[in-house]
Amino acid sequence: MNASVAVTQPRREGAALKTKDSQSLPLTRLATPGGKETTPRGTPVSEVAFEVDNLSCWFGQHQAVQDLSLQIPARAVTAIIGPSGCGKSTFLRSLNRMHELVRGSRLSGQIRLFGENIYGPRIDPTLIRRRVGMVFQKSNPFPTMSIRENVTVGLRLNGVRNRVALEERMERALRMAALWEEVKDHLDRPGTSLSGGQQQRLCIARALAVQPDVLLMDEPASALDPIATTKIEELIQELKKDYTIVIVTHNMQQAARCSDYTAFFYMGRLIECDKTDKVFTNPSNKQTEDYVSGRFG
Amino acid sequence: MNTSSRYHAWRKIKNLTMSGVSFACAIVVIAPLGLVLFYLIAAGAGAIDWHFLTQLPKPVGETGGGMANAIVGTLALLGLASLIGVPVGVLGGVYLSEYSGERMNWWIRFGADVLNGVPSIVWGIVAYTLVVVPLKGFSAYAGGAALGFMMIPLIIRTTEEVLLLVPNGYREAALALGIPRWRINLQIVMKTALRGIVTGVLLAGARIAGETAPLLFTAFGNRFWTHHLKDPIAALPLQIFTYAISPYDDWHRQAWAGALVLILMIFLINIGVRALTRGRFSGATR
Amino acid sequence: MAETLTTTLGVTDDAQLAPPSKVGDRLFKSLAMVMGLSVGVLIVLVGFTLWRGASMSVHHFGLGFLTGSKWDPVQEVFGALPFIYGTLVSSLIALVIAVPLSIATAVFLTELAPPRVRQPIVSVIEMLSAVPSVIFGLWGIFVLIPWLRMHLFPWLQKLFGFLPLFQGPNYGVSMLAAGIVIAIMILPIITSISREILRSVPDLQREAAYGLGATRWEVTRIAVLSYAKRGLFGAVVLGLGRALGETMAVTMLIGNRPEISASLLAPGYTLASVIANEFSEATTDLYLSALFEIALVLFGVTILTNILAQLLIASTAGPKASRAIQ
Numbered sequence: 042m043n044a045s046v047a048v049t050q051p052r053r054e055g056a057a058l059k060t061k062d063s064q065s066l067p068l069t070r071l072a073t074p075g076g077k078e079t080t081p082r083g084t085p086v087s088e089v090a091f092e093v094d095n096l097s098c099w100f101g102q103h104q105a106v107q108d109l110s111l112q113i114p115a116r117a118v119t120a121i122i123g124p125s126g127c128g129k130s131t132f133l134r135s136l137n138r139m140h141e142l143v144r145g146s147r148l149s150g151q152i153r154l155f156g157e158n159i160y161g162p163r164i165d166p167t168l169i170r171r172r173v174g175m176v177f178q179k180s181n182p183f184p185t186m187s188i189r190e191n192v193t194v195g196l197r198l199n200g201v202r203n204r205v206a207l208e209e210r211m212e213r214a215l216r217m218a219a220l221w222e223e224v225k226d227h228l229d230r231p232g233t234s235l236s237g238g239q240q241q242r243l244c245i246a247r248a249l250a251v252q253p254d255v256l257l258m259d260e261p262a263s264a265l266d267p268i269a270t271t272k273i274e275e276l277i278q279e280l281k282k283d284y285t286i287v288i289v290t291h292n293m294q295q296a297a298r299c300s301d302y303t304a305f306f307y308m309g310r311l312i313e314c315d316k317t318d319k320v321f322t323n324p325s326n327k328q329t330e331d332y333v334s335g336r337f338g
Numbered sequence: 339m340n341t342s343s344r345y346h347a348w349r350k351i352k353n354l355t356m357s358g359v360s361f362a363c364a365i366v367v368i369a370p371l372g373l374v375l376f377y378l379i380a381a382g383a384g385a386i387d388w389h390f391l392t393q394l395p396k397p398v399g400e401t402g403g404g405m406a407n408a409i410v411g412t413l414a415l416l417g418l419a420s421l422i423g424v425p426v427g428v429l430g431g432v433y434l435s436e437y438s439g440e441r442m443n444w445w446i447r448f449g450a451d452v453l454n455g456v457p458s459i460v461w462g463i464v465a466y467t468l469v470v471v472p473l474k475g476f477s478a479y480a481g482g483a484a485l486g487f488m489m490i491p492l493i494i495r496t497t498e499e500v501l502l503l504v505p506n507g508y509r510e511a512a513l514a515l516g517i518p519r520w521r522i523n524l525q526i527v528m529k530t531a532l533r534g535i536v537t538g539v540l541l542a543g544a545r546i547a548g549e550t551a552p553l554l555f556t557a558f559g560n561r562f563w564t565h566h567l568k569d570p571i572a573a574l575p576l577q578i579f580t581y582a583i584s585p586y587d588d589w590h591r592q593a594w595a596g597a598l599v600l601i602l603m604i605f606l607i608n609i610g611v612r613a614l615t616r617g618r619f620s621g622a623t624r
Numbered sequence: 625m626a627e628t629l630t631t632t633l634g635v636t637d638d639a640q641l642a643p644p645s646k647v648g649d650r651l652f653k654s655l656a657m658v659m660g661l662s663v664g665v666l667i668v669l670v671g672f673t674l675w676r677g678a679s680m681s682v683h684h685f686g687l688g689f690l691t692g693s694k695w696d697p698v699q700e701v702f703g704a705l706p707f708i709y710g711t712l713v714s715s716l717i718a719l720v721i722a723v724p725l726s727i728a729t730a731v732f733l734t735e736l737a738p739p740r741v742r743q744p745i746v747s748v749i750e751m752l753s754a755v756p757s758v759i760f761g762l763w764g765i766f767v768l769i770p771w772l773r774m775h776l777f778p779w780l781q782k783l784f785g786f787l788p789l790f791q792g793p794n795y796g797v798s799m800l801a802a803g804i805v806i807a808i809m810i811l812p813i814i815t816s817i818s819r820e821i822l823r824s825v826p827d828l829q830r831e832a833a834y835g836l837g838a839t840r841w842e843v844t845r846i847a848v849l850s851y852a853k854r855g856l857f858g859a860v861v862l863g864l865g866r867a868l869g870e871t872m873a874v875t876m877l878i879g880n881r882p883e884i885s886a887s888l889l890a891p892g893y894t895l896a897s898v899i900a901n902e903f904s905e906a907t908t909d910l911y912l913s914a915l916f917e918i919a920l921v922l923f924g925v926t927i928l929t930n931i932l933a934q935l936l937i938a939s940t941a942g943p944k945a946s947r948a949i950q
Contacts, residue, residue: 171516433660455930457869520652548756
């Protein structure tokens, strides 16, 4: 009914996530092994990974995202769903400053990553992109590199030379991506010699090797068969113990299976964002209900 | 009824005739290559021997001698030309493909195409003014400069094309990893397109190797070995030209031999290029 | 997990990785930009060099340079008309021979030939374009000219001797000989550009014609050739541009006589040839400057021709066709 934006106010540390109806949701604080309150990279973690305030994105004259405000909780999986063209991918790419790479693109509003404005005047976008990793719809391991080289490329091309460190990080990343056992004996084969599902996990390992704070995933399993998709979804559940994950998907069942929180976008606006259970069983907004029950989109 | 079927027959005849005519034209077009190659081999093969490939030209009027210095000279000039042509051409192509905007792109491409149409002798004059005059003499540098200028627009265009073929997904993935732009271009994009870049350079080299006009008053030619690059240098095409217009039969014979060596060099490069790009481009449907 | 990473690498935050150097990005981009702009620099360089070298001659002879028909280094009288004439005539002869052959071949390759026949022919044409000008000149001197002098020219004179085109003594070296060789040399480029142009004609056009019950030739004529007219004209103009600049083979076959004659069998001289022959022998400053001015004329003419060709080709086939020029 009301297609208005679910506005959330800037929150204090420890406060609960509010929805449009001002119902507070208890945020489950997920404990890390060892009780550390940092991401693998070392950034102190707070309740909220991203705070998005009044974000708008344009491609030339076309406005793809309209005055969107949202909070993405840390160490949880947030799914973004909505019909094609609703601005999901554009929103995702504004989180790691990839939107601005498109000619003619524009952006307004503020996005804070663990308290820090990522669009601040002196912020280097390349640094942001190291902290916010991305996995794409079509897996794209670099064709001229072996598996080993693919995983470590983010480190090597940023100056890390220490062989031991590179090997360790590579093994760690491949284990985290549930690919180590399958490739450990042929790390020097070309990255493109793997199957589609394996290539996508390779890309995940590549992204994890630089130890981002957040992992963005743009329809990561849409090009994969069901078995490979399941593996990716299992992986996501493992990864969320250490990483904040934001996943864009057009597959509602996937969102229902994988995510802790779901945000429903429509025509560039945020319609509803809440715990996944609630969005799918008892959404507050009629449009959301129509979409998740398959009445449109 | 009668007239229409007769007209139809006439149309069929016209159709067949034109097919035949165009086929005949195709044959006529490829015939010259056969003719030229035939005479090259007939007249030149006999004259190529070890002496020819390793000896210096003999003084005027004496028989024998070879084109060793010209062969080496051509290679040296190719090397010098590449020093100018390859960095400028490849990086210029990178700029076109990775950095510059639509408008600038159009102008640079247009400029490159214009440059490609400049007669090669004009490049010789430019190199004369820029190198021969200040150095007060003909030199390998001047010849290399003239040929290098010619290589630049060729390599810019081929490099740009090849880089545009690299799928954008790779650039995006690398950007998302937080790798600086220049490293992406150098170590990922260019590396992916390396084979195509090399192909473009080789093809430009094959084009340049046969050029004579720009060398006429830059490299100038040399009957002896060149020991310093600031001295005049012999080159195969120059030598062929000089011998061909001379009145001596033996020199004519050697001109054929030199021409055969030159054409073999060029064909070898072209075949090498084809081997490099095999299977890369599927055959066109028309 | 976090602890072991820390021990291996020390601090696990950005301090470990090299700070993304803005310097690196800026340097690389600037370097690439300079190289890209070299195109403009080169064009200016060529124009400026020629202009400066020609200025003495320009001031001395003015516009009369282009209309003067006397080229006398000894008396220092220089007029470019014979060369302009020779360049134009030899190029025209080349076009008359090459254009019908090339376009017909392009038609054959795009519309008629099965792939197994097409590929070898295309390869042969590519190889033809790789043969250097000086080798055509060599072949021309020892194979073509004798044959012309002994067979074709006498035959032409027998049949068409009443035309001033074929009168006069028969040396072999002539405008016609040069024109024939230039034709051979521009065949590949006109053919390949024409082929690109014809390929860019949308199949819809062909299908429409077939649907009307046209024969293959009629389809080609109606749907393809007339659609591609402008682009094909561009291919022809491009061939002309190449022909105008041909140097070595022409020098070796044209006779190098700076005279204007009506006969195609007479020797001639072109802009490029006179530079090739006389540049390194120019004894006086004015002589050299006159040759610079000839180069300037040649440069101007070829640039204009090429620009025209580019515009024509781009208007039909789009930017893709112009890459076939390499």
